[in-house]
Amino acid sequence: MPKFHLPKCSPKNSGRKLIPKWKLAISIFFGVLGIALVLALMYFGWLKKKKKRTEPASSSKDDSSLNLSYGILLKATNGFSSSNLIGVGGFGSVYKGVLDENGTVIAVKVLNLMLHGTMKSFVTECEALRNVRHRNLLKVLTVCSGIDYGGNEFKALVYEFMVNGSLEGWLHPSQSLATVDGNAQKLSLIQRINISIDVASALDYLHNHLQSPIIHCDLKPSNVLLDAEMVGHGVDFGLAKVVLESTDDSKAKMSSAGLRGTVGYAPPEYGMECVVSREGDVYSYGILLLEMFTGVSPTNEMFRENLNLNKFVKEALPEQLLEITDPLLLQEMESHIGTARGDAACECLEMVYTIGVACSVEARRERMNITKVAAQLHFIRDKLRAAGLQG
Ligand SMILES: *[C@@H]1O[C@H](CO)[C@@H](O)[C@H](O)[C@H]1NC(C)=O
Ligand SMILES: *[C@@H]1O[C@H](CO)[C@@H](O)[C@H](O)[C@H]1NC(C)=O
Numbered sequence: 001m002p003k004f005h006l007p008k009c010s011p012k013n014s015g016r017k018l019i020p021k022w023k024l025a026i027s028i029f030f031g032v033l034g035i036a037l038v039l040a041l042m043y044f045g046w047l048k049k050k051k052k053r054t055e056p057a058s059s060s061k062d063d064s065s066l067n068l069s070y071g072i073l074l075k076a077t078n079g080f081s082s083s084n085l086i087g088v089g090g091f092g093s094v095y096k097g098v099l100d101e102n103g104t105v106i107a108v109k110v111l112n113l114m115l116h117g118t119m120k121s122f123v124t125e126c127e128a129l130r131n132v133r134h135r136n137l138l139k140v141l142t143v144c145s146g147i148d149y150g151g152n153e154f155k156a157l158v159y160e161f162m163v164n165g166s167l168e169g170w171l172h173p174s175q176s177l178a179t180v181d182g183n184a185q186k187l188s189l190i191q192r193i194n195i196s197i198d199v200a201s202a203l204d205y206l207h208n209h210l211q212s213p214i215i216h217c218d219l220k221p222s223n224v225l226l227d228a229e230m231v232g233h234g235v236d237f238g239l240a241k242v243v244l245e246s247t248d249d250s251k252a253k254m255s256s257a258g259l260r261g262t263v264g265y266a267p268p269e270y271g272m273e274c275v276v277s278r279e280g281d282v283y284s285y286g287i288l289l290l291e292m293f294t295g296v297s298p299t300n301e302m303f304r305e306n307l308n309l310n311k312f313v314k315e316a317l318p319e320q321l322l323e324i325t326d327p328l329l330l331q332e333m334e335s336h337i338g339t340a341r342g343d344a345a346c347e348c349l350e351m352v353y354t355i356g357v358a359c360s361v362e363a364r365r366e367r368m369n370i371t372k373v374a375a376q377l378h379f380i381r382d383k384l385r386a387a388g389l390q391g
């Protein structure tokens with residue numbers, strides 16, 4: 001503009017002004033892009049976390065090719081008919097089912113979502129079983145989560161089916177809810193030893209061989225299932241506690257509303273402190289072991305006030321060894337009495353009782369270590385085998 005007599009605009013000058021503007025535009029562009037990218041990453045991370053939280057067992061679903069919908073389970077269990085009902089537990093009912101495609105027999109635990117705490121128990125069980133793989137723990141085939149034909153929420157856990165029912169049914173045939181063919185048969189000494197090794201191995205695995213130990217919290221005969229080879233499998237992790245970050249004393253806080261196992265099998269300290277521990281599981285194991293060989297349930301009416309299964313066995317040892325032993329087991333032992341086999345059997349029985357008593361002592365810190373229990377039971381089995389007791 002000549003009328004203002006200003007110096008001419010040099011192209012050099014304008015260039016110098018232009019470059020910063022252009023640079024600014026680029027840096028703003030990349031800045032915004034960077035922020036958008038970070039936000040996007042955070043969003044996807046959150047989505048992934050959320051998905052993980054709402055579908056706790058998605059990983060176990062990936063492992064198997066099973067994809068079962070409500071409709072398939074309805075068909076497999078005859079419409080969840082009462083003739084397929086094999087058990088009623090704390091949080092739902094268990095049905096036997098057969099898959100059409102290849103005849104695989106399954107057990108379906110349908111959760112009663114109306115009950116308070118069911119959802120928590122479902123998530124706990126899925127969490128607990130996600131990374132768990134052991135021959136003595138029941139395998140979850142898949143988790144089914146959806147809507148039933150009535151439009152209600154439907155959640156079920158699908159397991160492999162255990163043909164020989166629960167240990168409870170074998171120990172107390174008349175009281176069992178699940179009636180399995182051949183249940184009138186009794187467990188032999190070596191079978192009982194085998195099952196006690198199975199349960200101890202499963203506990204040892206859960207307590208000492210996982211990155212985050214798992215406390216089962218509800219060990220009892222009805223939670224031990226037997227397959228066709230009479231191998232024991234631990235089940236029902238609905239009350240289990242995963243001890244995160246493996247704290248020093250392996251204690252886990254129990255929620256105040258949490259259930260505390262089953263009367264008779266829950267250790268005395270669960271009634272006082274609000275902590276669960278590996279030693280608590282060992283107590284339940286000790287009671288289970290004593291029940292397996294005496295045939296006496298810890299909830300038997302003779303146990304009142306100062307007597308419990310632990311004291312009952314402890315006071316009977318060693319003289320009244322046979323008097324406290326399960327009559328069904330005695331029938332088998334009678335044929336060996338007075339022989340070397342009989343002596344070996346009695347010796348082993350006494351060792352088993354000693355282990356059971358040492359596991360179920362009242363003082364938490366004095367209870368036996370489950371690793372040691374499993375090792376000693378293996379030793380006992382070898383001893384019985386060496387004596388020729390195989391059946
Ligand atoms: C049945 O089919 C499922 C997958 O569809 C498979 O995982 C399972 O092993 C099969 N079972 C038998 C007994 O063939
Ligand atoms: C499972 O089956 C349902 C319907 O039968 C289907 O919609 C769904 O995509 C399947 N899921 C997987 C993971 O295959």
Ligand SMILES: *[C@@H]1O[C@H](CO)[C@@H](O)[C@H](O)[C@H]1NC(C)=O
Pocket residue numbers: 190191194229230390391
């Ligand atoms: C006990 O377990 C051992 C090892 O698994 C097995 O070889 C044996 O057949 C079992 N005995 C009985 C009677 O089940």
Ligand SMILES: *[C@@H]1O[C@H](CO)[C@@H](O)[C@H](O)[C@H]1NC(C)=O
Pocket residue numbers: 163164182185227228229230
């Ligand atoms: C376990 O169940 C299978 C299949 O039903 C049966 O053949 C077997 O005899 C049972 N085991 C015992 C010890 O009864």
Ligand SMILES: *[C@@H]1O[C@H](CO)[C@@H](O)[C@H](O)[C@H]1NC(C)=O
Pocket residue numbers: 208278279369370371372
């Ligand atoms: C039991 O013993 C094993 C091996 O000796 C050990 O790793 C584990 O920490 C012990 N468990 C408890 C509860 O002391």
